[in-house]
Amino acid sequence: MFQNVDKCGCGVYYPTVTIMIEIIHRDPTCLCILHDTGLPDAFLSLVGYELLPSLKGLTCIPNRLRAFCLNAKGLEAVRESSSLWFLVGIFTRKKYVLAMNEGFVPLVMWRNFYVTCLHGEALVLILSLKSSIRLHPLMIKMVQEFMENLMRAMVSF
Numbered sequence: 001m002f003q004n005v006d007k008c009g010c011g012v013y014y015p016t017v018t019i020m021i022e023i024i025h026r027d028p029t030c031l032c033i034l035h036d037t038g039l040p041d042a043f044l045s046l047v048g049y050e051l052l053p054s055l056k057g058l059t060c061i062p063n064r065l066r067a068f069c070l071n072a073k074g075l076e077a078v079r080e081s082s083s084l085w086f087l088v089g090i091f092t093r094k095k096y097v098l099a100m101n102e103g104f105v106p107l108v109m110w111r112n113f114y115v116t117c118l119h120g121e122a123l124v125l126i127l128s129l130k131s132s133i134r135l136h137p138l139m140i141k142m143v144q145e146f147m148e149n150l151m152r153a154m155v156s157f
Helices: 001-008 010-026 028-037 038-046 055-068 073-080 083-092 094-098 104-113 115-133 138-154
Strands: none
Touching: 010 028, 010 038, 010 055, 028 038, 028 073, 038 055, 038 073, 038 083, 055 073, 055 083, 073 083
């Protein structure tokens, strides 16, 4: 499915990713097995790919990235991929912002965006987001609150 997303579309992409992540959440020890099969790498390479602006497809990405960070191999794979920078595009590129036009979607995306194991990378992304955000004032307020919480967490870390 990950190799044929153009043919399958986001309607199949979202449930496929959801099944993979449910497996990881139910048994985190299987993450190593999934890495050996190449599924997480296939997902991460697809995240940087021009995904269709589908509401379900976009909202599943941040939580799925967080699941991959449950072990060192997954964390390194997320760091090496362009998927974190793709999240900046989700919040700032017009075609994705239009797909998330419903009021609750930015809230869901933003709450899932916080990836605790990526503090340094998250700070760079947030600063980039703050300077180029196109969403409504609620989103700007959430970015500011997130930055304050992230700074507090980094100081106590």
